[in-house]
Amino acid sequence: EAGVTQFPSHSVIEKGQTVTLRCDPISGHDNLYWYRRVMGKEIKFLLHFVKESKQDESGMPNNRFLAERTGGTYSTLKVQPAELEDSGVYFCASSQDGNYNEQFFGPGTRLTVL
Amino acid sequence: GEDVEQSLFLSVREGDSSVINCTYTDSSSTYLYWYKQEPGAGLQLLTYIFSNMDMKQDQRLTVLLNKKDKHLSLRIADTQTGDSAIYFCAALEGSGTYKYIFGTGTRLKVLA
Numbered sequence: 001e002a003g004v005t006q007f008p009s010h011s012v013i014e015k016g017q018t019v020t021l022r023c024d025p026i027s028g029h030d031n032l033y034w035y036r037r038v039m040g041k042e043i044k045f046l047l048h049f050v051k052e053s054k055q056d057e058s059g060m061p062n063n064r065f066l067a068e069r070t071g072g073t074y075s076t077l078k079v080q081p082a083e084l085e086d087s088g089v090y091f092c093a094s095s096q097d098g099n100y101n102e103q104f105f106g107p108g109t110r111l112t113v114l
Numbered sequence: 115g116e117d118v119e120q121s122l123f124l125s126v127r128e129g130d131s132s133v134i135n136c137t138y139t140d141s142s143s144t145y146l147y148w149y150k151q152e153p154g155a156g157l158q159l160l161t162y163i164f165s166n167m168d169m170k171q172d173q174r175l176t177v178l179l180n181k182k183d184k185h186l187s188l189r190i191a192d193t194q195t196g197d198s199a200i201y202f203c204a205a206l207e208g209s210g211t212y213k214y215i216f217g218t219g220t221r222l223k224v225l226a
Contacts, residue, residue: 003156004156031212033213033214035214035216040218040219041218042118042216042217042218042219043157043202043204043214043216043219044216045213045214045215048212048213056213059213091156091157093157095212102159102162103159103214104159105149105156105157105158106156107154107155107156108156
């Protein structure tokens with residue numbers, strides 16, 4: 001069974017540009033989460049989808065971040081325009097339901113904003 | 115909201131035991147987890163413990179939970195060089211959603 005995949009693995013962009021990160025969850029997982037780890041700090045929750053609906057987006061930093069999950073399959077996270085403080089590793093995770101079940105994490109996308 | 119803290123670094127010799135500690139603030143967290151991240155890889159669940167348990171053992175791993183002190187620890191017996199990684203403690207915040215609150219991660223270095 002394929003795990004959670006993320007694309008790209010690494011992105012380097014200049015301040016003011018736009019970047020779109022993609023996450024493909026494990027097939028059949030309705031729950032999809034985005035997290036971010038900035039500069040060796042803790043991994044912080046960004047948002048949670050249940051199928052195509054945003055269940056909780058309380059962790060989204062500001063309106064420069066837009067997450068979508070059309071059709072309830074893969075998800076994208078767009079940052080527009082990117083700022084220096086957006087640099088970090090963006091993790092996606094999926095789970096089979098919203099309870100205690102293990103969240104399966106992807107390898108992350110390392111975003112560097114210059 | 116929940117806050118989770120860990121020490122940043124731990125260095126041990128191969129064959130010794132490693133103990134990684136974590137504290138959390140929200141006593142209503144129902145599940146607590148330990149994840150491992152190896153270089154270039156995603157987070158891998160090592161083990162988890164339900165809040166009504168005090169201890170859980172799984173092969174070389176032992177998790178101890180002190181709910182009174184809101185303290186969680188992960189003990190790795192007979193630590194090997196392959197155990198070198200970053201270990202994240204996480205608490206399940208169940209207030210309407212099921213997001214994880216992570217600590218900063220503890221980088222474990224195993225010396226041969």
